[in-house]
Amino acid sequence: MNQLILASSSIYRQQLLKQLGFEFTSIKPNVDESPDPQETPIDLVKRLANDKAKIIAIDHPSAFVIGSDQIAVFEDQIIGKPLSFKSAKEQLTKFSRNTIEFLTGVSLICIEEKVCEYQLSRVTVEFRRLTELEIERYLSLDEPFDCAGSFKIEAHGIRLFESVKSDDPTSLQGLPLIALNRMLRNSEF
Numbered sequence: 001m002n003q004l005i006l007a008s009s010s011i012y013r014q015q016l017l018k019q020l021g022f023e024f025t026s027i028k029p030n031v032d033e034s035p036d037p038q039e040t041p042i043d044l045v046k047r048l049a050n051d052k053a054k055i056i057a058i059d060h061p062s063a064f065v066i067g068s069d070q071i072a073v074f075e076d077q078i079i080g081k082p083l084s085f086k087s088a089k090e091q092l093t094k095f096s097r098n099t100i101e102f103l104t105g106v107s108l109i110c111i112e113e114k115v116c117e118y119q120l121s122r123v124t125v126e127f128r129r130l131t132e133l134e135i136e137r138y139l140s141l142d143e144p145f146d147c148a149g150s151f152k153i154e155a156h157g158i159r160l161f162e163s164v165k166s167d168d169p170t171s172l173q174g175l176p177l178i179a180l181n182r183m184l185r186n187s188e189f
Contacts, residue, residue: 119176138157
């Protein structure tokens with residue numbers, strides 16, 4: 001059996017990958033995630049997913065390495081992780097009655113098997129009207145300060161939405177499992 005490596009230290013991505021039933025190792029890649037000035041969000045998410053996989057694959061040429069990255073976009077601006085209650089409240093207040101898009105890229109690289117695949121998954125999240133009290137209660141409940149968009153869909157975040165549109169619902173959590181499973185099957189992992 002080939003070795004599978006997740007190029008990430010994200011507990012969210014690790015939990016998702018466990019759903020596919022494969023044994024894997026997680027290794028944190030050392031990648032500069034700063035966007036280039038002329039880089040679009042789609043180009044940035046692709047570069048980061050590919051770079052994360054490549055940097056680990058170089059040291060593990062026989063392993064199948066998964067790289068993934070996610071970017072939230074609101075009004076043509078990349079939305080970062082809030083990191084605090086105050087910033088999360090500001091984000092959710094802006095998102096009330098608005099739509100944001102999540103771009104999640106996933107790469108699969110195996111140097112020895114000459115595998116190099118990438119897929120982009122899009123998720124559109126439409127927020128319902130949110131009151132200040134609802135936002136504060138939600139943030140106290142889930143504390144989503146390490147999540148782009150200031151919510152956790154896998155927890156109580158679902159209560160914030162009018163709709164979620166995607167071909168791959170796991171994309172919103174940071175790792176598109178439908179796409180990844182297809183890539184692993186195509187590569188005969």
